[in-house]
Amino acid sequence: MxxxxxxxxxxxxxxxxxxxxxxxxxxxxxxxxxxxxxxxxxxxxxxxxxxxxxxxxxxxxxxxxxxxxxxxxxxxxxxxxxxxxxxxxxxxxxxxxxxxxxxxxxxxxxxxxxxxxxxxxxxxxxxxxxxxxxxxxxxxxxxxxxxxxxxxxxxxxxxxxxxxxxxxxxxxxxxxxxxxxxxxxxxxxxxxxxxxxxxxxxxxxxxxxxxxxxxxxxxKEFLMRYLPPQPGEIRALDDDRVVGQHDGLTYHTIGQRKGLHIGGRKDGKGAASGEHEAWFVAAKDIAKNILYVVQGHDHPALQKLAIEVEQLSWVAGEAPHPAWVYTAKTRYRQPDAPCSIERIDPADNARCTLAFAEAQWAVTPGQSAVLYESRVCLGGGVIV
Known part of the structure; x- marks a missing residue:
């Protein structure tokens, strides 16, 4: 130095x-x-x-x-x-x-x-x-x-x-x-x-x-003090069958595996058919209070090539150049993933689409997507 x-x-x-x-x-x-x-x-x-x-x-x-x-x-x-x-x-x-x-x-x-x-x-x-x-x-x-x-x-x-x-x-x-x-x-x-x-x-x-x-x-116990349980069905996303019950959508997050109490081998391995593979949270239907799950870590429903990001905040005070290639994290401790800004909302500069070179696993609404150019943090926003 x-x-x-x-x-x-x-x-x-x-x-x-x-x-x-x-x-x-x-x-x-x-x-x-x-x-x-x-x-x-x-x-x-x-x-x-x-x-x-x-x-x-x-x-x-x-x-x-x-x-x-x-x-x-x-x-x-x-x-x-x-x-x-x-x-x-x-x-x-x-x-x-x-x-x-x-x-x-x-x-x-x-x-x-x-x-x-x-x-x-x-x-x-x-x-x-x-x-x-x-x-x-x-x-x-x-x-x-x-x-x-x-x-x-x-x-x-x-x-x-x-x-x-x-x-x-x-x-x-x-x-x-x-x-x-x-x-x-x-x-x-x-x-x-x-x-x-x-x-x-x-x-x-x-x-x-x-x-x-x-x-x-x-x-979960901490959240329950402020957001009471609202039980509902857990359904398999692929065939819509009921596979369990949840205490409330609030207590679950995309990609969650533990705490579902609906079976699946702990090591995530099973028969070639996938029958015994572990279950993962894939989506929530807020209106119907249904938690959707899929079997297998690499299920397509858990993979996203493009994501919507809102509430944008840029360190420089203005958006980076949309045509350039950057890297981004969609969760803390995730390796940087190459991406581009596919579109920035021209109306208020508060929303954009990020397109990734490789699919991102268990992208979670509410978490932050943060952009980088080498070591420089450019800013980011909240995943929709």
Whole structure:
């Protein structure tokens, strides 16, 4: 990596400027704060409290996370403020999350959480504190456009196994221009080593998973608290015969195999006829409350060569050139798949068709389709 007087390891020199870092109590945000302080930034930490409905020890770790944040801040030598965004989270993220599930789709709350809370409510609060920049422990990168357009670009992280640009694709120019991603060029193992060398006890802390800010919990039981069961038939898509019963379309997603309770061998293998192959969710009829399933992982109903995408959001503020070839992900951790933008709605630029070179498996309405040009994240939208 080229090193000059203004940049070391991809992090701008702070020169006393103020950066407000979102601290979660994990190793990633802790190391982000540490690196920024080492580069001469005046670092202020903010711990966001965004979920209050059942903040208990069983599923929500916010109490322990706050203890970890305070310990880290003391070790690094920075101030920390606790901010409650629970009302904003419930209104901007969780309400939409429930609406999408109620409509039979499978939303990705992390995408909305980033655009509405971590890089909107948090950014606004940080600017009010006098911040020059904000920073998080996300694995992604941001840089000025090499073409000299004056814009900034969102990049994939160096550590492809941890890259989170998929979840950040709705960020706009104003948000990204104020953002630093100190972990852009680091691998997770390096982040843990830096934390250990600095004596940060979170160096070995387990990564958090589950719903953004809500935590790890039995997901179906959690949804049932807000969206009551609506039992209906499970039918085979190929011959329309009834093969089982479901508790509610809300609790199922395209490509789902487990939890259907309608047989099929666990290994997905069976007779040549396919009689004993595993069942997969292939479609939902919302009006009739029917869940349609097919047998076999490679069933044609689970393969899509073209998909419709709406609620488009482009990092550059405008759509990429429709005639060029890009890559896209239709779900997180999916390998990049070559595609082209077949059509963009000329009326409002809010809907497009993506055509893929190879069929995509179990494309799920409500999830995000995100476009890339090499390492540059261009943006994306919600799969119809």
């Amino acid at each position: 080229t090193i000059d007087s203004q940049r070391v390891d991809g992090i701008d020199a702070g020169d006393g400027r103020t950066v407000v870092v979102g601290l979660s109590g994990g190793v990633d945000s802790s190391v982000a704060a540490l690196l920024l302080k080492q580069r001469g930034w005046r670092v202020v930490g903010v711990f966001m409290k965004n979920w209050e409905d059942d903040d208990d020890e069983e599923y929500c770790s916010s109490r322990q996370d706050l203890i970890d944040v305070m310990s880290i801040a003391d070790r690094i030598g920075i101030d920390v403020e606790v901010v409650n965004f629970a009302a904003e989270y419930k209104e901007r993220v969780f309400a939409e999350f429930l609406r999408e599930y109620a409509a039979g789709r499978t939303p990705n709350p992390d995408v909305l959480c980033n655009s509405e809370i971590k890089f909107r409510a948090f950014l606004e609060h940080a600017l009010a504190l006098g911040a020059d920049k904000i920073a998080t422990g996300h694995y992604a990168g941001v840089r000025p456009d090499p073409a000299g357009s004056g814009r900034v670009q969102l990049l994939k992280a160096e550590d492809g196994s941890k890259d989170q640009s998929y979840f950040l694709h709705r960020l706009n120019q104003a948000q990204l221009a104020r953002t630093l991603f100190p972990l852009a060029d680091l691998y997770k193992r390096e982040v843990r080593r830096i934390a250990a060398d600095a004596g940060l006890h979170v160096a070995v802390k387990k990564d958090s998973t589950g719903i953004c800010f809500i935590g790890e919990r039995p997901f």
